[in-house]
Amino acid sequence: MTELRALKIYNTLSGKKEEFHPITPGYIGMYVCGPTVYSDVHLGNCRTFCSFDTIYRHLLHSGYKVRYVRNITDVGHLTDEGEDRMAKGAKVAQLEPMEVAQRYTVGFHDMMRIFNTLPPSIEPRATGHILEQIEMVQQILDRGLAYLSNGSVYFDVPKFATENEGVYGSVSGRILEDLYTETRELKSQEEKRHPADFAIWMKARPQDLMIWNSPWSIGFPGWHLECSAMSTKYLGKTFDIHGGGNDLKFPHHENEVAQNHGACGCKPANYWVHTNMLLLNGKKMSKSDGNTISPTELFTGNSEHTSKAYSPMAVRFFMLQAHYRSTLDITDDGLMAAEKGFLKIMETNRILQSLPVDPRDFDGSETDTDRSILALIQDTFAGMDDDFNTAISIACLNELGSYVHKLVNQQLDASQISPWVLERMKTVFSTFIFDIFGLKDESDSVQDSGTIEGLMSLILDIRGQARDQKDWTTSDKIRDTLSAVGITLKDGKDGVSWAKL
Numbered sequence: 001m002t003e004l005r006a007l008k009i010y011n012t013l014s015g016k017k018e019e020f021h022p023i024t025p026g027y028i029g030m031y032v033c034g035p036t037v038y039s040d041v042h043l044g045n046c047r048t049f050c051s052f053d054t055i056y057r058h059l060l061h062s063g064y065k066v067r068y069v070r071n072i073t074d075v076g077h078l079t080d081e082g083e084d085r086m087a088k089g090a091k092v093a094q095l096e097p098m099e100v101a102q103r104y105t106v107g108f109h110d111m112m113r114i115f116n117t118l119p120p121s122i123e124p125r126a127t128g129h130i131l132e133q134i135e136m137v138q139q140i141l142d143r144g145l146a147y148l149s150n151g152s153v154y155f156d157v158p159k160f161a162t163e164n165e166g167v168y169g170s171v172s173g174r175i176l177e178d179l180y181t182e183t184r185e186l187k188s189q190e191e192k193r194h195p196a197d198f199a200i201w202m203k204a205r206p207q208d209l210m211i212w213n214s215p216w217s218i219g220f221p222g223w224h225l226e227c228s229a230m231s232t233k234y235l236g237k238t239f240d241i242h243g244g245g246n247d248l249k250f251p252h253h254e255n256e257v258a259q260n261h262g263a264c265g266c267k268p269a270n271y272w273v274h275t276n277m278l279l280l281n282g283k284k285m286s287k288s289d290g291n292t293i294s295p296t297e298l299f300t301g302n303s304e305h306t307s308k309a310y311s312p313m314a315v316r317f318f319m320l321q322a323h324y325r326s327t328l329d330i331t332d333d334g335l336m337a338a339e340k341g342f343l344k345i346m347e348t349n350r351i352l353q354s355l356p357v358d359p360r361d362f363d364g365s366e367t368d369t370d371r372s373i374l375a376l377i378q379d380t381f382a383g384m385d386d387d388f389n390t391a392i393s394i395a396c397l398n399e400l401g402s403y404v405h406k407l408v409n410q411q412l413d414a415s416q417i418s419p420w421v422l423e424r425m426k427t428v429f430s431t432f433i434f435d436i437f438g439l440k441d442e443s444d445s446v447q448d449s450g451t452i453e454g455l456m457s458l459i460l461d462i463r464g465q466a467r468d469q470k471d472w473t474t475s476d477k478i479r480d481t482l483s484a485v486g487i488t489l490k491d492g493k494d495g496v497s498w499a500k501l
């Protein structure tokens, strides 16, 4: 068996970095809150999912067998006005709520593929786990920690807090006296005994579209419940890591902990990992505030916030340059610097991999340069082992890269690096870049780009002629066919431009 790497993880519960000890040595259960599929993911969401992808990749690379569960929220996540987000999306677009969920789930998966993230081991949907959620409501009721009010079931926060000292507030640090739920649930204020109580089952109103039968009423589960029910089902009552963006600490994660304790009598996760926010104009990127850039806008250069298009891997690299617990402000300058950094590290890797390894046997001696390189390799791993510090590991890789450039510029004699050290450098570089950071070499597409440029110029000429002749059928057909293969056209004052996703 591969030796497991020792890791440190910052645990929100203790507010400290802790040595990581999984419940079963060698195995990790990790649950991450997935997207609410009522609209396209924005770049902030992508940052969180890319951060957990890098964490997942590092855990795998550290020798652990990981069951990574990331859900799809397709019911129960209400707007501030108390309307189900899916149903609201459906009404606006005159679709079935499940059509909305399907459309944006597909879009989410496409985007995750573009960012080269690994699929989770299980991706459960809230609507596929209504029975489990009903069962959990019943368990909480049986333990006397919830009450029925006018067909809805509410979690009794003050009773839970009194019986389980120190648990409510353990994720968000909020104290009960300060608590008022952030979501104004359906007609719920007058049905609750305390403002901090939250619905775990909601009785449907006539306009609600996604509803199920239950022992209490026809209705639907509260948003927080799905994650409690699905994490328990797939990872057990207590598992290793629970993750999400730090905007979910309250009320979502706080209430999840309460529900799991309420139903099972124990804490759900030993380590809570929270990613920090991607900012735009100094403010959290958010769908509801309209303060967003979509990844597509960034990849096509179709955004008022950027001067040009950035490739998905340059954007992933931009995110990797910051530690996941730091905020990250998206700016054109920052993206441009990241693009440079990404191209440089890929180029360094190409040069490194092409260097011949002298077949002479390793004679056991180490040069000073060998020792510096080996120390840097250790630091590269240490960065990721210390709470997944991508920023430090990238800095170390760049330092390692400087040896490669010195070699090719003949500032360093090849005899200074022993063959086995060179071989090790090659492995470490490609392991970090491809396996752990999840980057892809985009140079193949760059080589193809000459051909594509030529073909596109021809196609745009034909489309231009069709438009001159007012042949809208041909012109639209060209645009739609290109769009189906991921090429977007933009009609501007300087002519037509195009971008490929």
Ligand code: AMP
Pocket: 033, 034, 035, 036, 037, 043, 044, 045, 046, 047, 048, 244, 245, 246, 247, 248, 275, 276, 277, 278, 279, 284, 285, 286
């Ligand atoms: P949602 O689809 O709104 O439930 O969000 C999906 C995930 O994206 C959650 O883990 C959020 O915490 C995370 N998220 C939302 N906005 C941002 C942001 N601006 N930066 C980073 N993560 C975010």
Ligand code: ZN
Pocket: 032, 033, 034, 227, 252
């Ligand atoms: Zn969740």
